[in-house]
Amino acid sequence: MSRLKDFVRSRSFHVIYINTGSCNGCDVEVLACLGPRYDVEQYGIFVHQPNPREADIVLVTGTVSEQWRGKLVPLYKKVPEPKAVVAVGQCACSGSLFEDGRTDPPVSDYIPVDAKVPGCPPRPQEIVDALLEVAPIVFKGYEEEG
Template identity: 80%
Template sequence: MRSLKDFARSKSFHVIYLNTGSCNGCDIEILASLSPRYDIEQYGIFAHQPNPREADVILVTGPVAEQWEEKLVSLYRKVPEPKVVVAIGQCSCSGALFEDGETDPPVSDYIPVDAKIPGCPPRPQEIVDTLLQVAPRVFKGYGEE
């Protein structure tokens, strides 16, 4: 028999997003996806989970700054399975203009990335669409009796 928590998690998931040194352009687009125009919560996606132990999806924006190298791996380990990582923006996908300097992109060098959303910054609709595409990976195991 499924627990109440498993039933609830089979219908919605929680997202934690990490800015690992970006210019905040991608962060603004994530916040725009919460606006009434895109209304990401209508799909059961709750995009502001401050506790990694209760998150299902990690959104990472920006190149990996030096102070984030160890923290990123630590936070990744705290998120329970099944978990999905989405790299948002060109900086987290490849480094873009931050390729040289005090950062060490891409994010996939530190943690496994399941989906990438390139762009500088990507549009909110692309973020919503990608989260809906990765939803089956998050729900895997919760729908079983």
């Protein structure tokens, strides 16, 4: 059974998507990645993983709101190694205009970020490119068959 799981996981990865307090502008762009124009699932990128223990990549949008301050790190720790984090949008990367509010950006102050996608909101292709950029981190340890 583990050989089959390793075979499947060596060719696809699962993304847990976390909104830590965004305006939902980035959320719309992430959902566009799932639509017919980009259709990331045909390439083995699954963005709807609700269970952190089965995820490979953590995709975070938004500033870190008060509600997420104590939840983000424990959730990150539940994702098994090897794992990667992608911060999507200006709020997650730097805080943008919410820098001086009741939020505590950026996300990298809480968890290590492997790729940043700046923009307000970023384009779906930039999000896909960032996911592909961190893919080698996730696939580390899986042997290529050939």
